[in-house]
Amino acid sequence: MAVIRPSGDFDRNYNQDMALIRKPWQWVLLLLSIGAVATSPYWAPPYVYIKANQIGYTLIAVQGLNILTGFTGQISMGQSAFMLAGGYISALIVTYLNLSFFIALPLAALGAGLVGLIFGIPSLRVKGFYLAMATLAAQFIIPWFTLHMFPEYLGGQNGIISAPVPVIGSYEFNEPARFIHITLFVLILTTIAAVNISRSRMGRAFVAIRDNDLAAELLGVNLFGYKLRAFFIAAVYAGLAGALRAHSSWQIGSEMGYDLSESIIFLGMLVVGGLGTNLGPFLGTSLIILMEDFSNIVGTKVSAVMLTGMTERVLTSFRPIFFGLILMLFLIFEPRGLAYRWQLFKASWRLRPFSH
Amino acid sequence: MAETSTQLSFENVFLSFGGTLALTDVSFKVIKGEILAIIGPNGAGKTSLLNCVNHFYSPDRGGIIFKENDLTKIPPHKIAKLGIARTFQNLALYSGLSTLDNLMAARHIHMKSNMIQSIIYWGMGQKEDIEHRRVVEEIISFLEIEHIRKAIVGALPHGLRKRVELGRALAMEPDVLLLDEPMTGMNVEEKEDMARFILDIHEIRKTTIMLIEHDMGLVMDIADRVVVLDFGSKIAEGTPEEIRKNPIVIQAYLGEEHI
Numbered sequence: 063m064a065v066i067r068p069s070g071d072f073d074r075n076y077n078q079d080m081a082l083i084r085k086p087w088q089w090v091l092l093l094l095s096i097g098a099v100a101t102s103p104y105w106a107p108p109y110v111y112i113k114a115n116q117i118g119y120t121l122i123a124v125q126g127l128n129i130l131t132g133f134t135g136q137i138s139m140g141q142s143a144f145m146l147a148g149g150y151i152s153a154l155i156v157t158y159l160n161l162s163f164f165i166a167l168p169l170a171a172l173g174a175g176l177v178g179l180i181f182g183i184p185s186l187r188v189k190g191f192y193l194a195m196a197t198l199a200a201q202f203i204i205p206w207f208t209l210h211m212f213p214e215y216l217g218g219q220n221g222i223i224s225a226p227v228p229v230i231g232s233y234e235f236n237e238p239a240r241f242i243h244i245t246l247f248v249l250i251l252t253t254i255a256a257v258n259i260s261r262s263r264m265g266r267a268f269v270a271i272r273d274n275d276l277a278a279e280l281l282g283v284n285l286f287g288y289k290l291r292a293f294f295i296a297a298v299y300a301g302l303a304g305a306l307r308a309h310s311s312w313q314i315g316s317e318m319g320y321d322l323s324e325s326i327i328f329l330g331m332l333v334v335g336g337l338g339t340n341l342g343p344f345l346g347t348s349l350i351i352l353m354e355d356f357s358n359i360v361g362t363k364v365s366a367v368m369l370t371g372m373t374e375r376v377l378t379s380f381r382p383i384f385f386g387l388i389l390m391l392f393l394i395f396e397p398r399g400l401a402y403r404w405q406l407f408k409a410s411w412r413l414r415p416f417s418h
Numbered sequence: 419m420a421e422t423s424t425q426l427s428f429e430n431v432f433l434s435f436g437g438t439l440a441l442t443d444v445s446f447k448v449i450k451g452e453i454l455a456i457i458g459p460n461g462a463g464k465t466s467l468l469n470c471v472n473h474f475y476s477p478d479r480g481g482i483i484f485k486e487n488d489l490t491k492i493p494p495h496k497i498a499k500l501g502i503a504r505t506f507q508n509l510a511l512y513s514g515l516s517t518l519d520n521l522m523a524a525r526h527i528h529m530k531s532n533m534i535q536s537i538i539y540w541g542m543g544q545k546e547d548i549e550h551r552r553v554v555e556e557i558i559s560f561l562e563i564e565h566i567r568k569a570i571v572g573a574l575p576h577g578l579r580k581r582v583e584l585g586r587a588l589a590m591e592p593d594v595l596l597l598d599e600p601m602t603g604m605n606v607e608e609k610e611d612m613a614r615f616i617l618d619i620h621e622i623r624k625t626t627i628m629l630i631e632h633d634m635g636l637v638m639d640i641a642d643r644v645v646v647l648d649f650g651s652k653i654a655e656g657t658p659e660e661i662r663k664n665p666i667v668i669q670a671y672l673g674e675e676h677i
C-alpha cells in the first residue's frame with residue numbers, strides 16, 4: 063500500500079521526505095500527549111497513572127520484542143526471562159554496590175543484552191519454529207537460575223522483596239505517581255531508538271533477514287551478526303523494562319510473573335498491535351493490559367449473577383479467556399494488527415470523498 | 419571488445435547433491451565487460467552454477483576466481499561486498515519493504531553506519547542515508563519505477579517486481595551482475611523493456627553480466643558469448659552465431675528436428 067499523503071503536502075528535499083513529524087500541529091499533538099501522561103498524577107485518578115506506568119514498562123519490553131520478532135522475524139519466547147535478568151541485575155547493583163538506580167539501569171540493560179546475546183546464538187543454525195523452541199530455553203534456564211542459585215543474594219522463591227527506590231537528591235521515586243516520570247523518560251528514549259532503527263541501515267538489514275534471509279545474505283548482510291544484534295537489542299529493551307518494573311514495584315523474583323505465559327502475552331500484544339510497525343506495540347500493549355481490567359469487571363458482574371461464590375475462580379479464568387479470544391479474533395480477522403487498521407483508516411480519510 | 423581481461427573464471431567446478439552430479443568439470447572464463455549467456459535445458463545446472471558463484475552452494479572441487487579470490491572459500495555476504503550482485507529466478511525481494519527501501523537495503527554493503535549510529539540516526543547515520551538515497555534515486559529513474567517508489571513490493575505486479583529486483587542488484591553497484599532468468603513470466607513488451615535495461619546497464623555502467631535465459635531469440639540478440647550446459651557439463655562455448663550452428667548444441671538443446 064502506497065503511502066497516501068494529505069493533499070498539498072509535498073517534499074522539496076530528502077530530509078523532508080524522511081521526516082517523521084511533518085507539520086507543526088503534529089509536534090503540538092505529540093508534546094501535548096507526552097505532557098498529559100507526565101502530568102497525569104496531578105489531575106487523574108490513581109488508576110490512570112498506575113496503569114500508565116505498567117503499560118509503559120511493558121511497552122518497552124514489547125518494543126524490544128518487536129525489533130526481534132516484528133522486524134527481524136526471529137520468534138523469541140524468552141522476553142520476560144530477559145526482563146527478569148534485567149530486574150535482578152539492577153536490584154543487585156543498587157542493593158550491593160550502592161550505586162544509583164540511574165547508573166544501574168543502563169548496566170542492567172547491558173547485562174540483559176549480553177544474556178540475550180548468548181540465547182541468540184542458536185539463531186545461527188535454526189529458524190522459525192525451531193528457534194522458538196531454542197529461545198524457550200532462556201525462559202526455563204533464567205528463572206531456574208534465579209530460583210535455585212545464590213539464594214542469599216537472589217532470594218530464591220521470594221526473590222528480592224525490597225528492590226531499592228530510585229532517588230535523586232532527596233526526591234524519592236517511591237510511588238507510581240512519581241515513578242511514572244522515569245518510565246515515561248525511558249519510554250521516549252526507547253521509542254526514538256526503535257523508530258530510528260526501523261528506518262536506518264540496521265533496520266533495513268533486519269527486515270531483509272525477515273523477508274528473505276537467503277537474498278539478504280547474498281546481497282551482503284551478515285546474517286548471524288545482524289540476528290545477534292537483534293537479539294541483543296531486544297534483550298536490552300527487556301532489561302530496561304525489567305529494571306523499571308522491579309524498582310517501581312519494589313520487588314523482583316522468578317515467581318512474580320516473569321514466566322512463559324508472560325512471554326507469550328508479549329507476543330500476543332505484538333500480534334494484536336501489528337508486527338513490524340512502530341505503532342503496533344503501543345496499541346497492542348495498551349489494549350491487552352486494559353483488557354485485563356475489563357475482564358475483571360466483566361468477571362465480577364458475571365459472578366454476581368451466576369456462578370456465585372466462585373468470584374475468585376471466575377476472575378482468574380477470565381483473563382486468559384479474554385486474551386485468547388482477542389488473539390484468536392485478531393489472527394482471523396486482522397492478522398496485521400491494529401496499526402494496519404489505523405493506516406487504512408488514515409488512508410480512507412485522506413481519499414474521502416473520492417475513494418476511487 | 420576493447421580489452422579482454424578475465425573478470426571471473428570457473429576452474430573445474432564439480433558440484434553434487436547426495437551423489438547426484440549437478441556440475442561436472444565446468445571451466446570457462448567470463449571476460450570483463452561482456453554479456454555472457456548461460457543456456458541449457460531444464461536441470462542442466464545453470465542456476466546451481468550461479469549459486470556456486472554466490473557460495474550458496476559449495477562446490478566439491480574446483481574454484482571460482484574473482485579478483486584473485488577463490489569465491490568457494492569466502493562467506494556469501496563478503497562475496498557481495500567484493501562486487502557480485504544477482505537477481506533470482508523466483509523473485510527474492512524484501513516483500514514487506516517499499517521499492518525505495520529495497521534498493522536502500524542493497525546499499526548495505528556500501529554504507530558504514532554502525533549499530534549506535536543507526537540508533538541515534540542524528541548526523542552521520544542520516545547524512546549517509548541521504549547520500550545513498552541519491553544513488554538509489556538515479557537507479558529508480560533509470561529503471562523507470564518512480565511511480566512505485568513508495569509502494570510495498572509485495573503488492574506489485576510480477577513484471578514490476580522483476581524490475582525492482584534488477585534495481586536492487588544495480589544498487590549494489592556490482593562489477594559482475596548475475597541475472598537468473600530476468601524475463602520469466604513477462605509479456606513481449608516487458609521483455610523488450612528488460613532487454614533494453616540490460617543493454618543499457620552494459621553500455622553505461624560497463625558491468626559484466628552473466629545471464630541465464632530461456633528465450634533463445636533474446637539470448638542470441640543481446641549476448642556477446644554463450645555457454646551451453648547440459649546435464650551439468652559444458653558442451654559448447656562461443657559467439658551466438660557459433661552456438662547457433664553447433665550441431666551438439668542443436669541436438670542437446672534445440673532438438674533433433676532443427677538440424
